[in-house]
Amino acid sequence: MANSRELEALRKISLKRSACPVASTLDIIGDKWTLLIVRDLAFGKTRYNEFRRSDEDIPTNVLADRLRRLESAGLITRKPYQEKPVRYAYRLTKTGKSLGSLVAEMAKWGQMNIPGARRLSGSDDSVQR
Amino acid sequence: MANSRELEALRKISLKRSACPVASTLDIIGDKWTLLIVRDLAFGKTRYNEFRRSDEDIPTNVLADRLRRLESAGLITRKPYQEKPVRYAYRLTKTGKSLGSLVAEMAKWGQMNIPGARRLSGSDDSVQR
Numbered sequence: 001m002a003n004s005r006e007l008e009a010l011r012k013i014s015l016k017r018s019a020c021p022v023a024s025t026l027d028i029i030g031d032k033w034t035l036l037i038v039r040d041l042a043f044g045k046t047r048y049n050e051f052r053r054s055d056e057d058i059p060t061n062v063l064a065d066r067l068r069r070l071e072s073a074g075l076i077t078r079k080p081y082q083e084k085p086v087r088y089a090y091r092l093t094k095t096g097k098s099l100g101s102l103v104a105e106m107a108k109w110g111q112m113n114i115p116g117a118r119r120l121s122g123s124d125d126s127v128q129r
Numbered sequence: 130m131a132n133s134r135e136l137e138a139l140r141k142i143s144l145k146r147s148a149c150p151v152a153s154t155l156d157i158i159g160d161k162w163t164l165l166i167v168r169d170l171a172f173g174k175t176r177y178n179e180f181r182r183s184d185e186d187i188p189t190n191v192l193a194d195r196l197r198r199l200e201s202a203g204l205i206t207r208k209p210y211q212e213k214p215v216r217y218a219y220r221l222t223k224t225g226k227s228l229g230s231l232v233a234e235m236a237k238w239g240q241m242n243i244p245g246a247r248r249l250s251g252s253d254d255s256v257q258r
Contacts, residue, residue: 010242010243011243011244011245014239014243014246015243015246017185017186018183019245020168020184020185020239020246020247020249021236021237021238021240021247021248021249022164022165022168022232022235022236023184024243024246025235025238025239025246026161026162026165027161028243030160030162031159031161032155032156032159032160033155035151036149036151039151054147055146055147055148055152056146056147098238098242101234102231102234102235102238103151105230105231106150106154107149107151107154108150109150109154109227109228110149110154111150112227113139113224113227114139114143114144114150114153115136116140116144116148116153117143117144117149117150117153117154118148118149119150120149120151
């Protein structure tokens, strides 16, 4: 379970449309990009430029927006790893890490049902839970 | 596995951004509404007005668009159940039904992590797999 600040943030962002747990989850991660950033974080990427280099070529403005949203939902933390210019390292919180099983389930569905989808990069063991 | 028409449709719609199975799946169901319709279908709803009556109050234009997209992705079928005016019943295909585990995983995450999210309507046993 998350700490109280994270819980408060999650409460504010979800429960917008209904109290259904599927709708509430989709209020947070229901878009084309957010779970790709979670995927990258789960595989150990931490920096802006690393997310940018992923195959999907995420637009910079979308990346910046989704990182902000993930942080305010309490799913990632941001800490400077250098000054002048300041650069941040992003990491999944405990709650953020718990999205790993959703990403894995999505990968499984894609592999089984979409012709041409490859296996998830690296072995499943390399996902940091 | 799906039939060849469904496979062809899925191939066309996904694999847009990369061959990653997560990205490919998100190309199909990565939005705030699609999985809510899948949830309703999994619980036995089949008609436009039934989807409209769900708590989230889906806008009619969004509902019509997502039903069209789900059909062209081979995840649902549409069959008339009355004439004059013609009305359609929507049902999950075999591939569509396989999204059930993703919806269940999402419900589980919401219930565990979002304070105030209720249990998924009905017992989990009532989901038609």
